[in-house]
Amino acid sequence: MSEPILNVSGLVKRFGGLLATDSVSLDVRPGEIHALIGPNGAGKTTLISQLLGELKSDAGKIELEGCDISRLPTAKRIGLGLARTFQITSLLPEYSVLDNVAIAIQIRQGHSFRFWGNVRKETQLRDSALNYLRPIGLEHRADELVANLSHGEQKQLELAVAMATEPRVMLLDEPMAGLGHTESQQMVKLLQGLKSQVSMLLVEHDMDAVFQLANRISVLVYGRVIATGSADEIRNHPEVRSAYLGEGDEAC
Numbered sequence: 558m559s560e561p562i563l564n565v566s567g568l569v570k571r572f573g574g575l576l577a578t579d580s581v582s583l584d585v586r587p588g589e590i591h592a593l594i595g596p597n598g599a600g601k602t603t604l605i606s607q608l609l610g611e612l613k614s615d616a617g618k619i620e621l622e623g624c625d626i627s628r629l630p631t632a633k634r635i636g637l638g639l640a641r642t643f644q645i646t647s648l649l650p651e652y653s654v655l656d657n658v659a660i661a662i663q664i665r666q667g668h669s670f671r672f673w674g675n676v677r678k679e680t681q682l683r684d685s686a687l688n689y690l691r692p693i694g695l696e697h698r699a700d701e702l703v704a705n706l707s708h709g710e711q712k713q714l715e716l717a718v719a720m721a722t723e724p725r726v727m728l729l730d731e732p733m734a735g736l737g738h739t740e741s742q743q744m745v746k747l748l749q750g751l752k753s754q755v756s757m758l759l760v761e762h763d764m765d766a767v768f769q770l771a772n773r774i775s776v777l778v779y780g781r782v783i784a785t786g787s788a789d790e791i792r793n794h795p796e797v798r799s800a801y802l803g804e805g806d807e808a809c
């Protein structure tokens with residue numbers, strides 16, 4: 558079995574008297590989609606923010622490829638290979654699809670933003686950006702303003718922007734949020750296609766998508782991981798069925 562690429566042990570975050578994450582331990586292996594599920598308020602987004610360094614943990618350890626990143630700032634974590642997508646897209650709506658990906662490439666390369674420059678005239682940068690747009694099916698929309706994209710297309714673009722930073726692990730915070738059934742299935746296919754390129758920690762409420770995508774699933778309830786296993790193991794776990802899937806002992 559492959560060594561974990563991301564290893565989290567005993568992670569804690571307190572907000573006053575509230576224990577938002579309570580000694581959370583989990584890992585993500587190479588080429589794996591590890592889903593994190595749980596009811597609203599379980600601590601999922603808090604955990605993702607801790608992993609990326611947006612929230613300082615009160616205890617615990619985060620290792621990326623064996624390197625302790627627990628005290629590193631967000632920018633350094635991103636530089637070492639973490640990327641995040643959001644429930645609400647964090648794109649630049651008044652710039653083109655191509656511009657958004659090109660900016661991510663510039664960040665990865667350590668350059669300052671060149672908003673005033675016309676990246677369409679920079680052949681190498683344009684070609685690099687198109688290489689990230691092509692796999693997600695947005696190459697034909699490269700020169701379109703992000704504001705003119707559908708919600709589903711913006712979600713797809715956010716994946717391309719994240720991939721342009723060449724992450725080792727991608728933290729996906731509800732990529733299906735706001736998508737209809739057809740768009741959700743398109744997103745599932747995209748993520749399945751990307752799995753060979755990047756490991757993922759997937760936070761998601763769409764259980765159909767989770768069961769299609771995840772190699773393993775961890776269930777977070779009141780800040781604690783109560784179970785980790787395959788889709789079948791999670792489906793049949795009595796505590797999970799009671800706490801999250803909404804089924805009592807009498808459920809058939």
